[in-house]
Amino acid sequence: MTTRLTLVCAALLSAGLTACSSPGQLNGQNAPAKPTSELSIEQRAGEIAQNSLIIDTHIDVPYRLYKDWEDVTKATARGEFDYPRARQGGLNVPFMSIYIPAAFERTGGGYQLANQLIDNMEALVGRAPDKFAMAYSTEDAVAQFGSGKISLALGMENGTPIGGDLANLSHFYQRGIRYITLAHSESNHISDSSYDLRRRWQGLSPFGKELVVAMNNIGMMIDISHVSDDAFYQTVALSKVPVIASHSSLRSFVPGFERNMDDDMLKALAKNGGVIQINFGSSFVTAIANQYSALRKAAAEKAGVPNDAAFAEIFRQQQPYPFATLDTVLDHIDHVVKLVGIEHVGIGSDYDGVGDSLPEGLKDVASYPNLIEGLLNRGYSDTDIEKILSGNLMRVWREVEAYAAKQ
Template sequence: MAGLATSPFTANAATSSYAKEIAQKYILVDTHIDVPYRLEEAYDDVTQATEKGDFDHPRAVAGGLDAPFMSIYIPATLEKEGGGKALADRLIDRVEAMVGRAPDKFALAYSVADIKNNFKLNKISLPMGMENGTAIEGSLDNLAHFYQRGIRYITLAHSLSNHISDSSYSEDRPWQGLSPFGKKLITEMNNIGIMIDISHVSDQAFYQAVELSKVPVIASHSSLRYFTPGFERNMSDDMLLALKKNGGVVQINFGSSFVTEEANKYRDKVKSHVTQFMTDKGIADKKDAAAIAFEKAYKEKDPFPFASTADVVDHIDRAVKITGIDHVGIGSDYDGVGDSLPTGLKDVSTFPNLIQELLDRKYSEADIEKLMGANVLRVWQQVEDYAEKH
């Protein structure tokens, strides 16, 4: 995105003009932003400035964001209820409508070449990734359909195990990793040119996917388990080493509960205190007015412990230490983690704050370019090149 943005920039006072220049100079790719489902729940015109949410065009321009992957999010409950494919098509329609309303601001992107071309045209690319393979509905024809519609990565599962893969969140692990269809799907995704996203899957499924894939995989919005012990949704050090061997990238999630143990355990701590209060008072219904009042008072006394920009960069630091500079990137989860975003990184205008923290830690401009997007574009290009030959 050539030239510095003129729209308001939510920056820390210490953020330098150099950090802002870097944000504008190189292609900045964020592999997970939940705009389509946000609009499904409450419509907003993100081609203009919006009061709600974490993303809109002016803020994206201000932050230097060039290629936000629009997340085509499919709730895990639709695995049993049905309707996943229909919802996916509707959310893709929403992304296409964004471009249709503002073709001077946004452009669809189906390839790495599209990203680079749109960047030269000062347009924000809107590539798409599907969060939860439930929408495939067991059909390789549907895989081809979604490729034609622009899906370029698929998160194999979400918060519940599905017909493709076990989930990191689910106690139910029917497949002990990937299902027979899931294993076949890996091969077909390789052949058609869709990146395999291992965020959300169980450890077993991760290792099986890496073993089966002929090309690098991505973790589109995951952070490191080292900082959140016991939180399987994040990646362990051994998984990072396997990802490095595979050639893939981990895209760091900004959500505070992904970043610090204190934030990660906060919800359980609140629930424990509320449960104890209800037991002491003989209250059975959590919707009881006294229980609700107690929870509100507790949160006011002990508010949610937001992570910081520095905490996020701690994850980047450790991932780089383990995998090297070529295997780390950004997958913020903006519009997907509610109000849990770290101080200094509250919306898409704030990427220069992240860049400033990297500069303060002596990352070179070339290294920052890799973290901003060059690494994941390298993986995407490898996936494209493999598919062309198969």
């Protein structure tokens, strides 16, 4: 059985650190840790959460605050993320989603919105430097671990702000963007979207193929969540480094939902060295929740009334939303592990991005200990849990950094 010190050292070593501090230095106290053998499963989960590097690759705080501002340096009335809950859950490095709605591809303004959302994250750090810090590299994530600060990394959801100009890729890299989700809910100038039946490019556009190469060269992770199957396969064929699915789940549990990844894609992702970060949203992990909106639409049509917010409330009272459970999310993790191995799965919750559809037991950023407890109950070792919490993503991020450094 490992001690708390061993757990922390494993997290740091997985992030590329070659030395480890003493328990007092890491925990801010001089007393030795309680032996793991004396802890309950729940207590062990809490210890692992507090003493491990936890990276969640997709949290939609920037757009949430842009639409409905709250002070997330303290407990908030709305949303799934704030500083106290993040600390309670042990979250160290949330990738804040610089989300650009698909409509901006048509209307313009995506470049400006992306910069504004980045400004807002930097302002958050400026207002509370004791609570938040920017994380631009794996070194930043490791150096700030254990400081009490939440390290904010940035990922751009929807490549629309690139605007067909590689100079904009350099601009956003300089601003801290460390992955780009190539498309969102509609096809754009880079890639076809899994949600868009109009397959304009049959995968990646000519510029999209240039962008994949340029992202490799500059050191930016490529996110294949949201893209069409053809775009996925073209991306992994072109990329010289592993790619990520920052917030996707598995099609085997939700048949026909192209937004998720099927088993053949998982095998191709593993061959590429990449990682799928499991989305927690109920509609991503169970078929019945995924079909709920279609059922509501059909009910509204049958009743001859608009499928609006008022009807949605009535429908939900009569037909409660079929929330997934923690076990459902664990089933997705198990499936990846059994199919392609422990090295290719992590967490990309989509907190603040999937509305009121989060599973029982995983309702906000305070819930990571519940996930860890579930993994322990399913027989995962501490080392394997460390890989899921951050080690796999850090491996990919380091490989992307290392490749770019050689260009």
